[in-house]
Amino acid sequence: MSHYAVEIDPTNLNTSHGQVIDLLGDAHRVLDVGCWAGDLGRLLIERGCRVSGFELDPTAAAIAAEHLESVVVGDLDSAPLSGHFEAGSFDAIIFADVLEHIMDPVGVLADSVRLLAPGGRIVISIPNVTHGSLRLALLQGRWRTTDTGLLDRTHIRFFSRDSLLQMVADAGLVTTELRGTTADPLGVEVDVDPGDLPPGVLAWVRTRPDALVYQFQLAVRPAREGEVPTEPELVVGKDPRWVRPGPSAEGFMTAAWRAELVxxxxxxxxxxxxxxxxxxxxxxxxxxxxxxxxxxxxxxxxxxxxxxxxxxxxxxxxxxxxxxx
Structure with a gap:
């Protein structure tokens, strides 16, 4: 499902892959949904996991099949995931940058529970539509899609923290851990013209809840009978106080900060x-x-x-x- 190709550093918890790996805990049998060419799966295999994959793109799936235990080519919008694997066969299922690409993410999550072994978990990574860059872009009337990132042109769903947690609850799941990777509003791929922002807006946006959270990562499990979901505390991979803008924006931000001080x-x-x-x-x-x-x-x-x-x-x-x- 995913069209992302990145180098994976499992020690960097300010990346979605680093957080996903950390959230897997001691899971041994893993299903990577949207495995692409199997980059994440290969790393997990090196760490002792048995990894299967599910992928929409047959060319990418063929590459992944050279390394993973098994890879199924399929479309989550046309057939349930549970129809391709045995029930209870995985300790963890990964949906990393996948659910925002499908029509019925609630249905897909609810169906995937059938594949979990007792005590199993689902790990999710998903972009944050309330990131500060998108708030600033909308103030300027901009919504320009890109090949990757928050406005990937293949996204058909967009999630805030609240709607993400609601999706999980609607699927009959409970969020046990909530993580986030952080990035400055002027340090990502979203089209924002910093020179066209009113004085003080940038500083204000940077202080809003979740405005520096680029992506959310969650560990979820099936809800127990009668259990009322609670929202865990958000843990970020990098302290927002040390999140800096991209190189091209540093000069503007320095000038803006000085102007605000004056x-x-x-x-x-x-x-x-x-x-x-x-x-x-x-x-x-x-x-x-x-x-x-x-x-x-x-x-x-x-x-x-x-x-x-x-x-x-x-x-x-x-x-x-x-x-x-």
Missing amino acids: ERDRVIGLESTAETATAEARRLRGVEKRLRSRVAELEQAAQQEPAPSTVRRTAGRVRRRLRRR
């Missing part, structure tokens, strides 16, 4: 001026209140007895001062 300092200065003005206004209101009180006292004294010239002069000065305010 704007922040300007706002802080305005806030400080406003605070000073507010304090002065409070002081003047206090002075006015005291003066009005003094005028009232003087007027009351003048009404009770003939006001001496000093009282009249004082009241006059106070009234003039209040009028000037």
Whole structure:
């Protein structure tokens, strides 16, 4: 199913393959759905696994068959996976960058449970449609498909964290582990023009939930009777604080960060001026209140007895001062 060809580094947990391998745990009998030419399967075999494959492309499947225990050519949209393998024959089934390419991922997941041995698991890797690059691209009215990546032109399904977990639950499965690989919004293949973004938008998007998660990886298992699914904590392969943009975007981001710092300092200065003005206004209101009180006292004294010239002069000065305010 997959058209991706990459070098696999099992030690790099900020790659989907690295996370998938880690999530397999001690699984021995593995089915790689969408195995392509068998790159992942060969690595798992080197680690002691018995690996079978399922692949749509017959040319890629023929290459994989030279290394894997068995490879079946088939289409998940036309026939169930369980029709090609014996029930209970796998400790783990991998759907790495596959479910977004098929019409009924819920049905495929539910059907694949039949192939799991007791205690078995399904491992999934899937792109995140809420990644910051797509948020920024949509702000600019861009949705340009590519050969690979988040907007692979063969994707027919798109998943956020919520919709992904809901798909798993709808298939009668429970998510036991939730992982993510991270990438900066300006460090991936999505078409974004950083120079056309309003001030502050990039920094804001980078702080939104899941905006730095490029792909999700999950380990799931069949739900037990009466079990209520809970969402596990997301564990990322690389701390988002250390995720950097691509080389072509570094200059823009540096300039943007500097501009934001200048704007922040300007706002802080305005806030400080406003605070000073507010304090002065409070002081003047206090002075006015005291003066009005003094005028009232003087007027009351003048009404009770003939006001001496000093009282009249004082009241006059106070009234003039209040009028000037």
